[in-house]
Amino acid sequence: MHELALAESVLQMVDEAARANGFRRVRKIVLEIGQLAAVDPAAMRFCFDAVVRETVADGAVLEIEEIPGRGWCVHCAAVVPMDDFVAACPQCGSFGVQSRSGRELRLKTLEVE
Amino acid sequence: MCMTCGCGSEGVHLDGHKDDVGHEHEHVGTDGVVYRHAHRHHHHGSDVSHRHDAEPAVPREIRIERDILAKNDSFASDNRQRFEQEGVLALNLVSSPGSGKTSLLVRTLLALQGKTPVAVIEGDQQTSLDAERIRATGIAAVQVNTGKGCHLDAQMVQRALAEQAPTPESLLFIENVGNLVCPAAFDLGEAAKVVVLSVTEGDDKPLKYPDMFRAARLMLINKCDLLPHVQFDVQRVIENARRVNPGIEVIQLSAVTGAGVAEWLDWLEREFGAVKARRADSVAVLKRRVAELEAQLQAQHTFPANEPHDL
Numbered sequence: 001m002h003e004l005a006l007a008e009s010v011l012q013m014v015d016e017a018a019r020a021n022g023f024r025r026v027r028k029i030v031l032e033i034g035q036l037a038a039v040d041p042a043a044m045r046f047c048f049d050a051v052v053r054e055t056v057a058d059g060a061v062l063e064i065e066e067i068p069g070r071g072w073c074v075h076c077a078a079v080v081p082m083d084d085f086v087a088a089c090p091q092c093g094s095f096g097v098q099s100r101s102g103r104e105l106r107l108k109t110l111e112v113e
Numbered sequence: 114m115c116m117t118c119g120c121g122s123e124g125v126h127l128d129g130h131k132d133d134v135g136h137e138h139e140h141v142g143t144d145g146v147v148y149r150h151a152h153r154h155h156h157h158g159s160d161v162s163h164r165h166d167a168e169p170a171v172p173r174e175i176r177i178e179r180d181i182l183a184k185n186d187s188f189a190s191d192n193r194q195r196f197e198q199e200g201v202l203a204l205n206l207v208s209s210p211g212s213g214k215t216s217l218l219v220r221t222l223l224a225l226q227g228k229t230p231v232a233v234i235e236g237d238q239q240t241s242l243d244a245e246r247i248r249a250t251g252i253a254a255v256q257v258n259t260g261k262g263c264h265l266d267a268q269m270v271q272r273a274l275a276e277q278a279p280t281p282e283s284l285l286f287i288e289n290v291g292n293l294v295c296p297a298a299f300d301l302g303e304a305a306k307v308v309v310l311s312v313t314e315g316d317d318k319p320l321k322y323p324d325m326f327r328a329a330r331l332m333l334i335n336k337c338d339l340l341p342h343v344q345f346d347v348q349r350v351i352e353n354a355r356r357v358n359p360g361i362e363v364i365q366l367s368a369v370t371g372a373g374v375a376e377w378l379d380w381l382e383r384e385f386g387a388v389k390a391r392r393a394d395s396v397a398v399l400k401r402r403v404a405e406l407e408a409q410l411q412a413q414h415t416f417p418a419n420e421p422h423d424l
Contacts, residue, residue, distance in 0.1 A: 002264055002295035009181050017175055027172055031181070038298055038324045085323040085357045096359045105182060110175045 003039060006105070007047040011055060013107050018056050023112035026057040030109045035069040036082065036102035069102025185299055188267035192274070192302025200282040200392035202385045205303035207325060209318075210291030212311040213335045215243050217368035218286055222250045224378055229385070230283035234273045236265040236290045243288065253277055264295035267302055282389055284381065293322040304388065305330035312336045312343050316350035323357040331362045333377065338367040 014026060029048075033039050041064045048062050071082035076092035082099060089097050180186065196203045208214050218233065225231055233254040235243040244256035255273040257265060270287060279285045287303060289296040297306075308329035310318055313336055319326040326332065332354050334347065347365065354361050364380060366373030 002298055005262065005264070005266070005295075005299075006181050009184060012184065013177060013179060013181070017177060021175055023173075023175075038294070085327050086320050095356045105180060107177045107179050107181055110177060111172050112175055113172045 003043040004047040004051070006039065007044060007051045010048070010107055011051050011057060014057050014110060015055075017110060018112075021112070023110075024056065025113050026060040026110055027113060028061045028063060028109075028111035029057065029107070030063045030065065030111075032065050032067055032104045032106040032108050034067040034102040034104040036085065036099050037105045039105060041066065065108070067102055067104045070100050071097035071102075072100050073097050182298070182300075185267050188271055189300035189302040192267055192270055194302075195274070196285070196302060196304065197388075197391065197395075199279070200389050201279050201285050202283075202381070202388045203285040203287060203301070203303045204384075205287045205289055205296070205301050205306045206309060207289045207293070207296045207306055207329065208291060208309035208311075209293045209314060212291070212309045212314065213368050214288055214291070214309050215246055217309060217333065217335055217366075218288060219246060219250055220368045220371065220374060221286075221377070221381075222247065222252045224374065225284070225381075226251070230280045232277065232279040232283060232285050234265075234270060234285070234287045236269070236288060238262070238290060259290055263290060263292050264299050265289050265301060266299050270301045282392070284385060293318070293325045297322075297324040297328045304384065307331045307333060309333045309335050310350065312339055312345040312347075316346050316353065319350065319353040319357055326354050326361065327358045329358070329361060331364065331380065334363065334365045335368055337365045337372060338370045 010029065010031065014029065017023075018026075031044070033041060033044070044064065045062055052058050052060060069082035069084075070079060071089075072079055073089040073091060073094065074096045075094040076089060078089065078091040079100065080090050080097060082097055082102060085099070087097070088095050192203070195201075206214050206218070215235075222231055222233070231252055233244075233247045233252055235241075235247060235254055235256045236259060237243055237256070238259050238261075240258070241256040244254040247254035255277050257269050257273050259265065259269070265287065287301055293308075306325075306329040308325055308331070310332060312334065319332075332351075334350065337347075340347070351363050354363065362380070364373060364376050366377055368374070
């Protein structure tokens with residue numbers, strides 16, 4: 001649901017970059033979204049299309065690189081894949097896996113002209 | 114086309130040369146800020162589209178590598194620093210709509226009346242009904258209406274603080290928009306998120322909305338007076354919450370009967386005490402540092418710097 005606020009935030013950063021770098025059109029926006037970041041890529045695309053209308057990023061391709069979740073088990077010290085915060089450690093079956101990656105929410109690059 | 118905003122892509126003609134005759138205009142950004150800027154172009158007509166023939170479009174890549182929430186986080190960090198310096202315990206109350214957050218807050222404020230200075234920031238999409246309920250207790254409350262927004266952000270809190278600054282060494286309750294999803298992602302600068310879950314909502318909520326229960330330090334199980342009438346397993350909800358957040362603290366209470374509220378007030382007192390102690394420590398550190406610097410200055414006056422040095 002908060003994808004709209006995030007899309008607006010991306011647009012603000014694009015606007016700042018446009019002022020700093022003097023480009024007039026964005027062709028591609030690359031985001032990094034972790035699997036554990038509570039952001040739905042489909043909702044992000046929908047909101048993005050809505051907020052960029054009639055802006056410098058109108059018509060830009062939104063590329064989303066999804067970062068898989070990985071966690072560290074506090075019980076058996078294994079580094080394990082992590083799909084959500086609810087699942088038990090696949091190695092020892094205990095709960096309390098701490099996320100190590102997958103919470104990313106970054107604007108990586110812009111392709112501009 | 115305007116570089117900043119994309120405006121003027123229709124109905125404006127530009128034939129590739131620079132000219133001092135331009136136009137100035139303004140438009141409102143998505144953040145509500147009004148941008149005003151000039152186009153140094155010569156406009157010949159209104160029927161041909163905007164072109165930049167003399168400047169061929171060469172695509173290039175710009176690396177940004179910034180967190181999308183960076184702006185919110187920087188406002189949050191300003192808020193947090195201010196709370197710490199002033200000894201304010203700021204709590205971000207989150208829950209789904211109808212969990213009894215406001216009722217619990219009213220009961221809490223009445224219990225703290227005359228003992229601890231308290232301020233409230235109320236977040237809702239519309240109306241100031243909640244702020245009015247709070248003000249009826251005699252406590253100052255600022256209502257923030259988020260409009261289309263589904264959560265409070267750190268900048269909204271900063272604006273509310275400008276409107277009504279909390280007194281030093283006080284409690285600040287920030288009642289977020291009723292929503293178990295989005296407020297989890299937005300740091301407001303609070304000391305802790307407190308999630309309120311009522312027994313009418315179901316004991317599977319922590320598994321369905323894990324981000325919120327992961328972000329919270331304390332879970333208040335509210336409406337416990339209704340337990341005989343609903344299918345809600347208190348032990349199961351605690352297990353579920355600890356599956357997503359092993360360290361989460363839990364208090365069972367009822368804002369209506371007052372059962373368990375004393376334990377919540379104890380928790381507040383403990384946290385508030387810790388905030389005040391940290392402030393006293395940092396004041397003591399500053400005083401020590403001032404004393405050290407004064408001693409150094411004193412020493413420089415006592416031993417003039419024109420003594421010969423070994424090289």
